[in-house]
Amino acid sequence: MKSRAGTPPVLYSYASMQQRSGGGMRWRECVAVLGAAAMVVFVVAHSLLPGARVGDLGDVVSPVLRLRRARREEAAMPSSEKTVGEIGDEADGFPWSNAMLQWQRTGYHFQPDKNYMNGMESITSDDGIFRCKSSCVLSPRLALCLEEETDWQWLAAFFAVFLFVCLAEKETDHLLLTCSGDMHACMHADPNAPMYYRGWYHFFYQYNPEGVTWGNISWGHAVSRDMVHWHHLPLAMVPDRWYDINGVLTGSATILPDGNVVLLYTGNTDTLAQVQCVAEPADPHDPLLRTWIKHPANPVLFPPPGTYKKDFRDPMTAWFDKSDNTWRTMIGSKDNNGHAGIALMYKTKDFVKFELIPRPVHRVEGTGMWECVDFYPVRGNSNSSQEELYVLKASMDDERHDYYALGKYDAVTNTWTPLDPEADVGIGLRYNWGKLFASTTFYDPAKRRRVMWAYVGETDSNRTDLAKGWANLQAIPRTVALDEKTRTNLLQWPVEEIETLRHNATDLSGITISTGSVFPLHLRQAAQLDIEASFRLNTSDIAAHNEADIGYNCSTSGGATNRGALGPFGLLLTNGHSEQMAMYFYMSRSLDGDLRTHFCHDESQSSLARNVVKRVVGSTVPVLNGEALSARILVDHSIVESFVMGGRLTATSRVYPTEAIYEAAGLYVFNNATGSTLIVDKLVVHEMHSTPMQLDLFARD
Structure with missing residues (x-):
């Protein structure tokens, strides 16, 4: 993208729009509303000309409404979801402008747009924010849905604005006029269940269709031919059962020998317990896997005895063990005895009935809860004759970083041993320095490579995120291989398709x-x-x-x-x-x-x-x-x-x-x-x- 010819016009300054105290609305303010509404009619008339469209004014929602909503969301948000300390209104003391915030949006990283997947057909409200497919907002409690591009509807809308605002409202903030193709901010986080299926790369991700902070966690879904150009699909799963009503959390995909796909995921129940669940495609012959069905046997796994109900999550992709003809998967957990992070292994033949293998695959004292556990073999280049090594990786809930270690795996005893105990999981090698978390990998059979995804969170304030209308993005997908020169570390590199x-x-x-x-x-x-x-x-x-x-x-x-x-x-x-x-x-x-x-x-x-x-x-x-x-x-x-x-x-x-x-x-x-x-x-x-x-x-x- 070439640099723009000059700085884009600043529609308004975020810092300048302070809340007004409540009070009765005077008729002189109605005159102002009338004038603003007339401007709306003028703009709309222009938008109805050939080549114009309703969304041409931009898609930045009123920052006042978003910043108010951010204050409410901050109070309910888990403290671990944001690392920026904030004290009162001073947290957003910098005068951010539209130009500054718009520049922050990436050009070639995976980053969903604002709530396009859950657009509303009619006026609704959520914490004072009104939204519809296309709308203009003239007050915190009034919006017009601009669905049909006809002149008479715009004139009717004009008079409706005047009457409702001037006669019905008892108190108001100063007049706001913003236009948006979508007025709902969104947040996305952990990568889930990446896979290659029938010619398409599939990518699922934790997604909040209702805000820029953690909550309402659903599974977003996108497909690509090259992991660079993505097509969005409808939400794959939403929290609509007792066993996942508080979030469809992180999970994985396993492709069976017959070509069917099984999703394993953690459900956050009505009591906030973490349980494991199964979903399958409604039509496995659909290469886009657009519809998913939650298994009637859900949940298929509960926290084992001695495990806290909130420390049992993120099942990884299963692999087939020929020694007993079962599928095996790992789940991260924590042993409060020694504050140890642990990896639990389960085996199954049908993905409905699971058996816990008695001892953890591995544990490391003092590392705390292990999230998003991953386990896979690495051999470096295909011509290497040296012994195959296994990577054990975990995302540390305590410090929000991803660690890994190289080691040897004994399937008979179900144990993994690090090559260097001083560089064990959680105390040695890191996938990344800086901001990156909740990584997961999948094997790409099309190019015979292992590919890693991970999300990169924001490090600004929650209120600024709400003003932007989005939060978080995915790191560029990376290939992962053993460094054959050292055999003590991995090599990560952007997938080759990025070079196009x-x-x-x-x-x-x-x-x-x-x-x-x-x-x-x-x-x-x-x-x-x-x-x-x-x-x-x-x-x-x-x-x-x-x-x-x-x-x-x-x-x-x-x-x-x-x-x-x-x-x-x-x-x-x-x-x-x-x-x-x-x-x-x-x-x-x-x-x-x-x-x-x-x-x-x-x-x-x-x-x-x-x-x-x-x-x-x-x-x-x-x-x-x-x-x-x-x-x-x-x-x-x-x-x-x-x-x-x-x-x-x-x-x-x-x-x-x-x-x-x-x-x-x-x-x-x-x-x-x-x-x-x-x-x-x-x-x-x-x-x-x-x-x-x-x-x-x-x-x-």
Whole structure:
């Protein structure tokens, strides 16, 4: 997407719209309403001209109504669902504008639009927010549904507005006029049941069709031929039974040998107990699997004895065990004795009757509840003759990060043993540094690869999310494989299909950056990029610096502004003065003289807004002899994903700039090291096309 010609017009400032105290509505205000209604008629008349449509005014709902609703939702929202601390009205003290908030929406990541799947045919209200397929709101309690594009209906609507607002309302806020193709904000979260079925990639996800915070959890559903261009389908499942009335929670898909599909999912019951349930497609011959039926035997599993009712969730994809001809699945849980995270294994022959295998597959003291457990074999490349290893992964409910470990699995004893006990699940390797959670993988038979999905939450305030009308997005799907060079870690890499979005490549390879320097890259735009970079420091400069630097840590060492002999150096997203997001390497020497390489994301100066989380995240990454320092960085408006050293380390950040947006945003190479020049062996920057979600409910083969 090319940069826009100038900043989009600001329809109104979010900060300027403060609530008015209640009181009787005077006739002079009715005159104002009459004038506003006349403007509506004028705008509508224009919209009825050839080529125009009702939604042309935009789709930003009144922030006053949304911010009010956010205050109510905050009171009912579980504290673990948001990491931003807020104190009263000061949490939204920054004057966000439409231009700033609209810029945050991504161009090529999976991100549902606002409540398109649950559009209302007539006027309804929810906490003071009125909505219909297309509407104009003139007060918190009055809306017009603009379904038919006929002049007489608009005139009737005009007089209805006047009469109802002027004569019926006892108190009012100041006049609001917003137009929207959909007035309902939405939230989505955990990825569920990804699979490849009859030529289509299917992706389900936790989705709240009624708000931007956690609640009313249903399963959204989308399909794609390439995991890049998506078609939305109707909701797959909604909370409508006693056993899932408080949420259709995370689950998985298992494709049976006969081609049928079984969904296993956690139901949040009327008593908030977590139980396991089964659903099947109404028509398994439909490649889009548009309709799902919950099994009459539900729930098929209850929390086992000794397990707290809220600590039993997220069944993973089942696999077939030939030793006893049963299907096996894992479910995450917690043992309060030692605050241990545990993985429970069940076996079944029909997905209705399950048997708990007596001892947990694995447990780690002090790690707390394990969510979204995943378990799969990795062998690296197909020609490897070395022993197959197994990945055990869990999402830590206590700290909201995803951990994994490599180990060996004994199916006879039902035990998994980590290769390195010091790097066990929850205390060792992480899938990602920064913001990423609830990951899950599936095997793609079409390309013989394992693919990972994970959701990336917001790090701004709840009220800002409500003003935007959406919350959360999915990370780019990643392939997962064993690193055959080290055999101690995984490699994650964006699926190859993402590269089809590249265009307008700029090659700046071969430049040299002196110490304390910044080099601007003259690009058409810096909002949607795929960056391939490879750096190295001058060899003689490295040799000249033998002093140990053992204290460096991405999170605590001052970020990109803290200068050392051999770092930091890398890339900056910035407007050149007030805001910057740094993705950088830092090299240090350990006590034994070996070099240690760190890769970090410095979000600390990424936004002038105070009500967002801004951290420095990252860790050390293995670099073998002869390897250049390489990174691939995906930039998509408010998300930055880095894949370092071929995917040995990944980092993900959410950023909310207020000035470094649109044509003001730029990309720079920087070298803040004090003791070495920087050689940029490779720097190729690709602009990325957008992939708008297709609202095509009838996509066919």
